[in-house]
Amino acid sequence: MREWCAPEHEPLLLAEGKGCVLRDQHGREYLDGNSSIWTNIHGHGHPVIHAAIKEQLDRVAHTSFLGFTHEPAIRLAKELVDFFPEGTLTRAFYSDDGSTAVECALRMALQFWRQNGCPERDTILAFDHAYHGDTLGAASTGGIPLFKGSGNDFGYRTLRVPDLDRLDALTRDEPRRLAAVILEPLIQGSAGMRLWPRGMLAALRQWCDRHDVLLILDEVMTGFGRTGMMFACEIEGVTPDLICLAKGLTGGLLPMAATLTTERVFEGFLGREKTFYYGHSYTASQLGCAAALASLRVFREERVLESLPGKTACFTSLLDGLRALPRVKEIRQCGMIAGIEIGPFDTALLTGAAVCLAARKHGLLTRPILDTLVLMPPLCVTSSELERMTRALKLALEEVCG
Numbered sequence: 001m002r003e004w005c006a007p008e009h010e011p012l013l014l015a016e017g018k019g020c021v022l023r024d025q026h027g028r029e030y031l032d033g034n035s036s037i038w039t040n041i042h043g044h045g046h047p048v049i050h051a052a053i054k055e056q057l058d059r060v061a062h063t064s065f066l067g068f069t070h071e072p073a074i075r076l077a078k079e080l081v082d083f084f085p086e087g088t089l090t091r092a093f094y095s096d097d098g099s100t101a102v103e104c105a106l107r108m109a110l111q112f113w114r115q116n117g118c119p120e121r122d123t124i125l126a127f128d129h130a131y132h133g134d135t136l137g138a139a140s141t142g143g144i145p146l147f148k149g150s151g152n153d154f155g156y157r158t159l160r161v162p163d164l165d166r167l168d169a170l171t172r173d174e175p176r177r178l179a180a181v182i183l184e185p186l187i188q189g190s191a192g193m194r195l196w197p198r199g200m201l202a203a204l205r206q207w208c209d210r211h212d213v214l215l216i217l218d219e220v221m222t223g224f225g226r227t228g229m230m231f232a233c234e235i236e237g238v239t240p241d242l243i244c245l246a247k248g249l250t251g252g253l254l255p256m257a258a259t260l261t262t263e264r265v266f267e268g269f270l271g272r273e274k275t276f277y278y279g280h281s282y283t284a285s286q287l288g289c290a291a292a293l294a295s296l297r298v299f300r301e302e303r304v305l306e307s308l309p310g311k312t313a314c315f316t317s318l319l320d321g322l323r324a325l326p327r328v329k330e331i332r333q334c335g336m337i338a339g340i341e342i343g344p345f346d347t348a349l350l351t352g353a354a355v356c357l358a359a360r361k362h363g364l365l366t367r368p369i370l371d372t373l374v375l376m377p378p379l380c381v382t383s384s385e386l387e388r389m390t391r392a393l394k395l396a397l398e399e400v401c402g
C-alpha cells in the first residue's frame, strides 16, 4: 500500500463500461485487456444479461439455499451438466467464487473416500506453479510461493509434482493414498500463462482411471470459451470427476461458482452420517443464477463459440507482430488467452508492471504476472479492438524496454 498511498500516485477509478471499453472518473477510455481480471465474457453492459438481472431483481434477489431451492438454480444446474457427455457430470453444487468452488471440490474428494471405505486416500496431488485460489484450503494446493501467503498445506496432505513423468515415477503405494489430482487444464494462468504439452490432460485422465484417483479440473479461468471450446477439457476429449467453474460463469457480472460432479461422488454422500456440511450464505444467489443463464443464452444467440476460430487466428497474427520487439522472450497463446513474457529482467524491477502502466496511456488496461504481460479480452472483442490492444502493448514495450 506504500506506493498506492504515495502522493504522486493517482488511483484509477473505473466508473463505466460498455463492451470492451471501460471509462474512468475523468471520462478517459481504456480497452479492458484482461476482461476485468479474467471474468468478463460478452463485454460490459450486455443488454441481455442486464435485462435478466433486472427481471430477477423485481422478483427476488436472494433466498437461502439451505433447505430450499429455486427455479433459476435448477435451470442453471441442468444447463451446466448438459454441456458434458450423458452420465458423466450430473450434479451441481453452488458456491461464490473460484476459491470456494475449489474448496468444495477438495472437501468433496477427501470426504468421499473417508466415508466410503478408503480413509487412507487422504492426499491431494497438485502441480508445481498451480494456482487454485486464496482460501486456505485452495491455497494449500497452490505451487506459487508468492501467492501462498499463510495458506501452506492447511489441514490435509498435499503432494506436489512438476509434470506427468513424475507421476509415473511415484512409488507403488503413493497413488493409493491419493484422493484426487487437481489441475488447471491446458494452461496454468497465474503461473504466467504456462502451457501444458498437448496430450497431457488426456494422459492424466488415463493415469487417474488406472489408479482410481478422482480428477478435479479447475476451469475457473479456462471455462466459458476462453480456450476456443466451452470448456478446455473438451479439447482433449476429457471429462473430469469434478470441475470447478466461476469467473466467467455469470458472464463476469456477479460472483458465483459451481462445482459439478458425477453420480458416483453424489451417491457417496447419501445417508445420515454422510452429509456434506459445506455451504455459504449466498450460495446459489438468484441474481447470479439469472445472470449465468442469460450469459449462456448469449453464447447460443450470438453464436459466440462459432466466432472464436476467426478471432483466435486474428489474435495469433497480431501477437506474431510483437515477437520481433526488443525484450520479448516468448509468447504463449491458448485460444483467446495470451501471455507475453518479456526479459530477462531482475523480477524485483517490476518491468512487467511498468509496461502495463505505460500501456494505460495508450488506452489499454491489463495486469502482468511478474514479467508476463497478459492479454485476455472479452470474447466479444472486435478485430480492430484486438489491433488497438496489441498496438498499445507495442508502444508501451518500446517506451519501457526499447
Ligand SMILES: *Cc1c(COP(=O)(O)O)cnc(C)c1O
Binding pocket: 097, 098, 099, 100, 102, 131, 132, 133, 134, 184, 189, 190, 218, 219, 220, 221, 222, 246, 247
Ligand atoms: C482466479 C482463479 C481461481 C480463484 O478464483 P477467485 O474467484 O478469485 O476466488 C482459482 N483457480 C484458477 C485457475 C483461477 O484462475
